[in-house]
Amino acid sequence: MIKNHVMNTYGRADIIFEKGIGTKLYDTEGKEYLDFVSGIAVNCLGHSHPVIVNAIKAQSEKLMHVSNYYWNEYNIKLSDILTKNSDHESVFFTNSGAEALEGAMKLCRKYGKTQSEDKDVILYLSGSFHGRTMGAISITGQPAYQKPFMPIIPNTVMVEFNSVEDLKSKFTEKVCGIILEPVQGEGGLSACSMEFLQTAKDLCEKNDALLVFDEVQCGIGRLGTLFAYEKFGIIPDVICIAKALGGGVPIGAFIANEKTSNVLVPGDHGTTYGGNPFVCSVACAVLDELINNGVIKGVDAKSEYMKSKLLELKEKYPSKISEIKGMGLLIGFKLEGSPKEFMTKALEKGLLVIYANNNVVRLLPPLNVTEAEIDAAIELLDKVFAEF
Numbered sequence: 001m002i003k004n005h006v007m008n009t010y011g012r013a014d015i016i017f018e019k020g021i022g023t024k025l026y027d028t029e030g031k032e033y034l035d036f037v038s039g040i041a042v043n044c045l046g047h048s049h050p051v052i053v054n055a056i057k058a059q060s061e062k063l064m065h066v067s068n069y070y071w072n073e074y075n076i077k078l079s080d081i082l083t084k085n086s087d088h089e090s091v092f093f094t095n096s097g098a099e100a101l102e103g104a105m106k107l108c109r110k111y112g113k114t115q116s117e118d119k120d121v122i123l124y125l126s127g128s129f130h131g132r133t134m135g136a137i138s139i140t141g142q143p144a145y146q147k148p149f150m151p152i153i154p155n156t157v158m159v160e161f162n163s164v165e166d167l168k169s170k171f172t173e174k175v176c177g178i179i180l181e182p183v184q185g186e187g188g189l190s191a192c193s194m195e196f197l198q199t200a201k202d203l204c205e206k207n208d209a210l211l212v213f214d215e216v217q218c219g220i221g222r223l224g225t226l227f228a229y230e231k232f233g234i235i236p237d238v239i240c241i242a243k244a245l246g247g248g249v250p251i252g253a254f255i256a257n258e259k260t261s262n263v264l265v266p267g268d269h270g271t272t273y274g275g276n277p278f279v280c281s282v283a284c285a286v287l288d289e290l291i292n293n294g295v296i297k298g299v300d301a302k303s304e305y306m307k308s309k310l311l312e313l314k315e316k317y318p319s320k321i322s323e324i325k326g327m328g329l330l331i332g333f334k335l336e337g338s339p340k341e342f343m344t345k346a347l348e349k350g351l352l353v354i355y356a357n358n359n360v361v362r363l364l365p366p367l368n369v370t371e372a373e374i375d376a377a378i379e380l381l382d383k384v385f386a387e388f
């Protein structure tokens with residue numbers, strides 16, 4: 001175990017990484033790894049991408065931070081890019097995914113309370129993951145995340161994943177919003193059914209409640225469209241994003257549609273660092289590369305290629321892989337065996353993968369991954385399976 005004074009909240013592998021280029025990572029011993037985790041869907045352009053490096057260099061020499069009591073050119077520019085490329089109107093910048101969810105929860109509550117004092121129930125789904133703050137765990141449908149920290153925020157009610165019946169029965173007039181991941185990441189790469197999403201949308205309209213998509217993991221290109229909702233054709237009132245938005249610098253956001261864009265007013269919400277010129281200039285450069293340089297356009301074909309290669313592995317190891325799961329480059333397989341053990345063995349062979357719930361191994365390569373790199377990852381997975 002590496003000697004340290006970092007609080008022991010992660011089951012960390014005993015590796016210190018010191019350098020990364022593209023899909024490659026190097027540890028302090030000089031060993032090379034193929035990174036199919038991307039910092040859990042963060043490094044969408046891989047490591048040390050020149051677009052990100054140059055944006056960091058340029059902006060750090062110019063202006064790192066000013067208070068949100070003043071404007072800076074890059075939070076204006078980034079909000080323009082995000083709203084021009086969505087069906088939405090205004091953006092609140094945060095520092096992380098959980099913080100984006102916190103803001104969305106506050107927005108739902110305030111929206112409900114403007115109609116009636118007791119319209120404050122927030123629905124969420126079983127198997128979901130929305131982050132680790134008190135608000136976020138209150139809408140995370142996994143008992144292990146909530147139990148040690150009880151009581152959670154009241155009037156948060158769990159709905160069975162993809163159960164239209166349960167959704168209808170719990171969607172009373174007291175509901176102010178429903179928060180869901182269109183494709184669950186940590187939950188095991190399960191997608192909401194179109195019927196479930198359409199019902200949620202209809203019930204929100206009928207009850208004047210808000211539909212919130214948590215696209216922190218599945219958004220920003222990972223499904224082959226900038227926003228995940230575009231893949232489903234169902235427009236949420238509010239979108240939460242983070243992770244890939246900054247390509248490695250900490251930034252998140254919640255984005256409100258016209259109906260909800262003016263719910264929060266001065267004094268309702270804030271954060272010191274949110275939307276500072278440094279992170280926003282990097283996010284602008286990341287989005288420019290993703291949108292205008294063909295990166296997102298290439299995701300569908302890469303996803304198909306990777307799926308076909310994973311299916312070949314499934315045919316070769318039918319007793320070890322039971323299902324190929326996920327969409328876009330949020331993809332993986334259901335393993336017969338311990339995904340944690342699999343992850344450790346993959347690491348020994350020089351491949352980073354990550355597990356999710358329900359025995360799923362997740363593969364989250366950067367969005368600019370090449371077919372040759374996918375082939376290399378499949379070859380390493382094959383070697384792991386041969387010994388697993």
Ligand SMILES: Cc1ncc(COP(=O)(O)O)c(C=O)c1O
Nearest residue numbers: 096097098129130131185216217
């Ligand atoms: C879907 C989803 N929402 C929210 C979060 C929380 O994001 P953060 O860790 O940046 O707070 C995560 C993190 O994995 C996530 O996957």
